Amino acid sequence: MSSELALLNNYLIVGAMLFGIGMIGFLSRRNMIVMFLSLEIMLQGVSLSLVAWGRFHNDFGGQTLTLLIVAVAACEAALALALVLTLFARRDRLDITDWQLLRESNQPPYYDEPQPAAPPVRRDQPLPRLPVAGVRPETSPDETDYRPEI
Amino acid sequence: MTIETLLILIPALPLVGALLSAALGPRVLRRQSHWPVVVAVVASFLASVVLAFQVQRDVEKLPTDSQGFERVVTLWRWADLRMPPSDASLQPDHSPSGEGTSFRVDVVLRADPLSAVMLTIVTCISALVAVYSVGYMHGDRGYWRFFAYFGLFVFSMTMLVAASNLVVMFVFWELVGLCSYLLIGFWYEKPAAAASGMKAFLVNRVGDAGFLLAMFLIWTFFGTFHLHSTWSDGTLVQRGVIDQAMTSLGAAKTLGSHSAPIAAICCLLMWAACGKSAQFPLHVWLPDAMEGPTPVSALIHAATMVTAGVYLVARCLPLFAACRVTDLVALVGGGTALLAAVIALTQNDLKRILAYSTISHLGYMFLALGTGTLAGLTAAMFHLATHAFFKALLFLGAGSVMHATGGVTDIRRLGGLRRRLPVTYLTFLIGCLAIAGVWPLSGFFSKDAILQVVLNRSASGEDAELYRTLFATAMFGVLLIDFYMFRPFFLVFHGAEKLPPEADGRVQESPGVMTVPLMILAFGSVAIGAYFEWTAGLARFLAAMPLPSRWRELHAGELAASVQTVPLGRISAAVTLVGIALAAAVFLGRRSKAAGLARLMNVFGLYSLSYGKFFIDPIYQWLIVRPVRGVAWLAALLDRWAIDELVDVVGWTPKWLGAALRPIQNGLTPFYALAMMVGVLVLIVMLLM
Numbered sequence: 001m002s003s004e005l006a007l008l009n010n011y012l013i014v015g016a017m018l019f020g021i022g023m024i025g026f027l028s029r030r031n032m033i034v035m036f037l038s039l040e041i042m043l044q045g046v047s048l049s050l051v052a053w054g055r056f057h058n059d060f061g062g063q064t065l066t067l068l069i070v071a072v073a074a075c076e077a078a079l080a081l082a083l084v085l086t087l088f089a090r091r092d093r094l095d096i097t098d099w100q101l102l103r104e105s106n107q108p109p110y111y112d113e114p115q116p117a118a119p120p121v122r123r124d125q126p127l128p129r130l131p132v133a134g135v136r137p138e139t140s141p142d143e144t145d146y147r148p149e150i
Numbered sequence: 151m152t153i154e155t156l157l158i159l160i161p162a163l164p165l166v167g168a169l170l171s172a173a174l175g176p177r178v179l180r181r182q183s184h185w186p187v188v189v190a191v192v193a194s195f196l197a198s199v200v201l202a203f204q205v206q207r208d209v210e211k212l213p214t215d216s217q218g219f220e221r222v223v224t225l226w227r228w229a230d231l232r233m234p235p236s237d238a239s240l241q242p243d244h245s246p247s248g249e250g251t252s253f254r255v256d257v258v259l260r261a262d263p264l265s266a267v268m269l270t271i272v273t274c275i276s277a278l279v280a281v282y283s284v285g286y287m288h289g290d291r292g293y294w295r296f297f298a299y300f301g302l303f304v305f306s307m308t309m310l311v312a313a314s315n316l317v318v319m320f321v322f323w324e325l326v327g328l329c330s331y332l333l334i335g336f337w338y339e340k341p342a343a344a345a346s347g348m349k350a351f352l353v354n355r356v357g358d359a360g361f362l363l364a365m366f367l368i369w370t371f372f373g374t375f376h377l378h379s380t381w382s383d384g385t386l387v388q389r390g391v392i393d394q395a396m397t398s399l400g401a402a403k404t405l406g407s408h409s410a411p412i413a414a415i416c417c418l419l420m421w422a423a424c425g426k427s428a429q430f431p432l433h434v435w436l437p438d439a440m441e442g443p444t445p446v447s448a449l450i451h452a453a454t455m456v457t458a459g460v461y462l463v464a465r466c467l468p469l470f471a472a473c474r475v476t477d478l479v480a481l482v483g484g485g486t487a488l489l490a491a492v493i494a495l496t497q498n499d500l501k502r503i504l505a506y507s508t509i510s511h512l513g514y515m516f517l518a519l520g521t522g523t524l525a526g527l528t529a530a531m532f533h534l535a536t537h538a539f540f541k542a543l544l545f546l547g548a549g550s551v552m553h554a555t556g557g558v559t560d561i562r563r564l565g566g567l568r569r570r571l572p573v574t575y576l577t578f579l580i581g582c583l584a585i586a587g588v589w590p591l592s593g594f595f596s597k598d599a600i601l602q603v604v605l606n607r608s609a610s611g612e613d614a615e616l617y618r619t620l621f622a623t624a625m626f627g628v629l630l631i632d633f634y635m636f637r638p639f640f641l642v643f644h645g646a647e648k649l650p651p652e653a654d655g656r657v658q659e660s661p662g663v664m665t666v667p668l669m670i671l672a673f674g675s676v677a678i679g680a681y682f683e684w685t686a687g688l689a690r691f692l693a694a695m696p697l698p699s700r701w702r703e704l705h706a707g708e709l710a711a712s713v714q715t716v717p718l719g720r721i722s723a724a725v726t727l728v729g730i731a732l733a734a735a736v737f738l739g740r741r742s743k744a745a746g747l748a749r750l751m752n753v754f755g756l757y758s759l760s761y762g763k764f765f766i767d768p769i770y771q772w773l774i775v776r777p778v779r780g781v782a783w784l785a786a787l788l789d790r791w792a793i794d795e796l797v798d799v800v801g802w803t804p805k806w807l808g809a810a811l812r813p814i815q816n817g818l819t820p821f822y823a824l825a826m827m828v829g830v831l832v833l834i835v836m837l838l839m
Contacts, residue, residue, distance in 0.1 A: 027824050096819050103817025110818055145291060 004056060011052030018045030032084045032094045036077075043073055153208075154223040156201040157259045160269055161308040163190040163197070164276075168301025175294020183294035187301040188280045194304065195273035198266075205266040209694040218696035220262040220378065222314055229255040255375060260314035262378075263691045267531060268311045268461055271538050274674075275453040276304045278667040282546050283445040285664035286553055296336060296443065303329035307454050311461065316365055316375040316391075319462075323361060323426065326455045327354045333450060334442040346438040353435040357425010364418035371411050377465055378696050392468050396698040399472045409473040416475035419466055420482065427459030427512045430486040434767055436509055440501040444549030447501060452508045452545050453538035460515045460534055464527050468698050471522030477613050480520020480604075484620035487513030489764065491627045494634035496748075496761040500548045500559045503638050504541070507585065510627065511537050517620060518600040521607040524697070528689045529599035535688070536592035536679045540584040543671035544635075547578035550660045550668065551642060556652030561641045565648030570657045573665045575643050577672040582639050584675040586632045587726050589719075592679025594726075597628065598719050599683075605718060628722055632729025637744075640737040 018041055025038030047066045054062020084094070091098050100109050151159075167190025175183035209219045231253040280300060287296050306329055310322035328351075335347030368375065372391045379390040389397075395412050423429070428436035439451045450456070463470065463479060470476050487510045494506035511533070518530040552559060554571055568575040584591040587598070601624055608617035649657055659665065682688040736743050751757040759765075814825070 023827065027820060027827065030820065099819070100817035102815075104812045104815040107813060107816050110816060 008052050008056045011055075012049055015045045015049035015052065018042070018048060020045075030096045032087065032096050033081075035096065036080050036084065040073065040077070043069065151197075151200065153201060153204050153221045153261050156197045156204070157221075157223050157261050157312060158225070159197045160194050160201065160273065161259075161305050161312065163194045164301045164304035164308065166190060168298050168305060171294055171301060172298035175298060179294065181293065184280070184284045184297050187297040187304075188277075188284065190301060191273065191280045191304050192277045194308065195270075195277040198269045198273040201261060202266045202270045205261055205263060206691060209263060209691060212694060218262065219694045220260055220696045222258050222260045222380070225257040225259065227254070228257050228318070229253065253369075255315060255317045257318050258314040258376075259309075259312040260378070261312070262696055263694050264461075264464065264531070265311050267535065267688070267691065268457075269308055271535050272307050272311060272454045273304070275449060275538050275542050276300075276307075278670055279445045279449040279453075279542065279546070282448075282549070282664050282667040283443075285661045286445050286549055287443060292336065296333075299329055299332050299336070300449075303333070303450060303455070307458070310458055314376060314378065316368065316377065320358075320361055320365060323422075323458065324358065326450075326458060327351060327358070327426070330354070330439070330450050330455055333446040334439045336442055336446065340441065343441040346435075346441040350435040350439045353432050354425050357422045357432050360418040360421030360425065364415050364422065367411060367415045367418065371415075392466065392698055395469050396472060412469060413473040413475055416466070416470045416473055417478065419462060420470075420475060420479055423459030423463050423516075424482065425459070426462075427456050427516070428509050429459070429482050429513065429516060430489060433486060433490065433509050434770060437502045437505040437763075440499070440505050444501065444545060444552060447505070448542045448545030448549065451505065452541040456508065456512060457515070457534050457538070460512065460519065460530060463516065463519050464530060467519060467522065467527050470519075474522075474612070476520045476522035477616060478520075479522075480517050480617065480620055483513045483516025483518075483520055484623050485513070486510070487517060487627050488623050488630075489513075491630040491634060492760050493763045495630060495637070496757060497763075498560055498562055500551070500561050500564075500638050500642065501545070502559075503561075503634060504544055504548060507544075507631070507634060508537075508541055510631070511541065511585075514597070514600050514624065514627070517624060518603055520620075521603045521617070523603065523607070524693060525599075525606070525689075526603040528692050529596070529603045531692060532599050532679075532682055532688055533596035535682070536584070536596040536675070539671055539678055540581045540591075540593060540675040543577060543581040543668065543675050544585065546664070546668055546671065547574050547581060550574040550664055551578075553660050553664065554653065554657045555650055556654065558650040558652050560650075561638045563648065563650045564642045565645045566643070567647070567657065568643040569647075571643075571659050573659055573668065577665075577668040578639060578643065580672040580675055582635045584679075585635055586730060587628065587722065588730075589723050590676075590680050592675050592677070594719075594723065595679035595683040598722055601625065601628075601722055602718055625722070625725065628725050629729045632726060633733050636730055636733035637737050640734065644738060 022038045022040070022042030022045060025041065026035050029035050029038065047069050050062040050066050050069075052062075054060060054066075087099065088094055097110060097112075103109070164187065167186040167188075170186035171179070171183050174186075179185065205219065205221075208221075212219055280297075283296065283300065287293055290296065303326060306322045306325035310319055310326055313319040313322060331347045331351040334350050335344050337343045338347075365375065368391055372394050374388055374391060374394075376388065376390045377392055379393045380387040399409055399412065421432075425432045436451060436456065440447050442451075467476075470479060490506045490509035490513060494503050494510065497503045497506060515530040515533050515537075518526045518533065520526070548559070550571065551564070551567065551574060554567070554574075555564060558564060580591070584593040587593040601621065604617055604621045604624060608614050608621050649655065736747055748757045751760075762768075814821075
């Protein structure tokens with residue numbers, strides 16, 4: 001019995017380590033592909049602990065769930081990589097901080113290094129105006145009484 | 151037609167006319183917008199005449215010991231609120247058993263001699279002024295608007311007169327005030343007209359507050375709003391305010407605690423009447439109301455609406471007499487009569503002179519009512535009728551002058567118009583003679599009736615001294631009438647011809663649609679007084695009013711035996727003639743005499759006092775308007791800088807909170823992930839603990 005428990009402990013420790021490594025990777029890296037890999041590692045950590053518990057309880061539920069996770073993870077990987085590819089195609093960079101558009105509108109964007117100042121807007125050039133066109137609409141003389149501005 | 155049908159038709163017709171004018175005027179009728187209202191008001195007048203004759207016929211068939219003639223028609227039940235019987239504190243003190251628990255307001259119209267007389271006067275003057283307005287307002291931009299307001303006013307005024315119930319009366323009391331406001335401010339582009347309308351409305355509101363308070367007291371003490379008792383098939387359904395008050399005062403024998411609330415009610419009603427009828431403390435709005443079109447001044451501010459106060463006091467006169475508030479009424483009336491007459495002496499605006507003369511004559515009516523007798527009531531109503539005719543005539547004459555001269559009312563800028571405006575000249579002369587009281591024009595008889603009742607009252611009874619003083623005041627006022635009426639008359643129509651530049655040199659007589667009403671009114675001013683005096687019709691007619699029997703017995707003998715100790719008629723006629731002669735001497739010759747008289751009077755500051763209208767407007771300005779404005783300024787300051795800020799703080803709090811939390815929405819995915827991890831960790835730690 002105690003060996004079973006020791007085995008479970010070992011599995012769980014490995015699973016937790018995988019999860020922790022994945023989490024640290026996810027939080028500390030900005031490369032989208034590496035972040036995605038870290039995410040997969042976290043998922044595997046969880047899957048491993050599920051399998052361990054399933055064996056400990058003599059129940060196939062854990063392994064079934066793990067198979068499901070593998071299937072879902074495959075789909076998710078396809079989707080996520082497609083997204084990463086699209087984002088990469090837009091900026092030619094994989095840095096996640098290039099995509100901050102969901103911040104509050106009045107919050108300053110985060111940059112690693114100071115950006116060059118924007119060129120000043122020239123105000124001396126007036127905007128083009130359209131010439132007055134058309135005929136003056138007809139107004140009844142009664143209307144001018146109570147709407148003197150027309 | 152039955153009395154009931156007529157009673158409904160009289161107010162309903164002008165209302166329909168007003169609605170038609172308002173609906174069809176701007177697009178369909180345009181320059182013909184007067185037709186619905188003129189036809190409706192004339193029809194209403196005819197209905198009133200028929201009503202008056204039917205009432206008179208029924209009055210003559212009355213048995214001698216009857217309570218008086220009245221006929222009521224209930225239109226609909228307006229309010230019926232039942233109070234829970236357990237709530238004893240809300241129940242009136244003196245209510246008959248079981249009656250006081252429900253607050254019931256019926257819209258009831260009544261026909262009795264007083265309302266029949268009043269309806270006839272109101273609709274008669276309205277019809278004539280409506281016809282006159284067709285000429286006077288011709289070509290005005292708001293032609294249909296004028297006639298819509300006009301019809302609404304006639305409807306409100308006839309309802310006010312016919313209402314049997316104080317609540318309904320109050321509604322129409324307010325509605326005539328509204329019509330007055332709308333018509334004074336008819337030319338609202340003129341700042342003076344808009345301000346005058348507002349002033350009239352506000353001053354009237356001050357008076358109306360008295361009416362409201364009086365109604366509260368009446369409900370508290372009598373549990374009904376009907377002035378007269380309600381009868382059904384010879385059985386008493388509900389006892390009216392006057393009956394209840396007379397009973398409770400009669401039971402008390404002496405004037406004590408029972409009379410105090412009734413006296414308070416009467417004082418408040420008098421305050422309301424002062425507001426509507428422009429008596430002393432609240433008279434300031436009427437001269438300014440002359441900014442409105444002249445037909446409006448003639449109808450509303452001379453003949454009809456301003457007499458509503460007189461009518462109200464006349465209706466409640468037994469109450470006033472029972473608790474001796476009549477002294478107050480007489481004092482206010484006599485004082486105002488003199489005050490306004492003195493002011494009228496020196497004004498230079500023709501319409502303002504007429505306005506002060508109206509205030510003065512309304513004062514005479516209140517003075518007559520102040521005697522608290524049936525004869526006094528008759529004299530007041532008599533003067534009300536004759537005054538309606540000659541004052542409407544004078545105003546319409548002034549309007550005719552304005553029509554001819556392009557709206558100039560300053561008598562110093564006019565002169566010698568008698569050759570150019572012969573009809574206006576003659577009718578204005580008749581009006582002046584009638585108001586001055588030259589025998590046998592109507593003013594002579596009605597003024598004489600008032601002087602007679604005041605003299606009778608001063609012969610005996612309580613406060614005889616007061617009435618003696620008031621009689622002397624009234625007699626002096628008669629002399630002043632000649633002066634202030636003939637001064638503008640001589641200046642405008644006699645002397646060297648002076649035409650203002652506004653007239654453009656084209657001063658000519660007004661069209662027939664304006665002169666014919668003038669002639670009819672002139673005929674009325676000549677004839678109506680003599681008719682009523684020599685047939686004694688009005689006195690007998692009004693004696694059949696439903697009045698408490700106790701009061702009726704008290705004054706039954708007075709009508710027949712008016713104490714003729716002095717030949718009053720001759721004295722007042724002589725005073726009148728002397729006054730006219732003096733006025734002619736001063737104003738007909740060289741102008742220097744008038745200026746000299748003014749200088750002489752100014753030795754004691756009398757001239758400036760009169761010219762400055764006794765400085766009542768500035769006094770009100772400093773005592774009431776400025777302090778109120780100061781308080782309003784303070785309140786505005788408090789509102790803007792304290793209350794507004796507090797409210798804003800409530801709105802700003804979420805804003806500030808949001809601003810404080812906003813930096814965490816920075817759009818950086820790693821940051822979100824970290825926040826989520828930390829959150830999960832915190833949750834786990836909390837779960838494990």
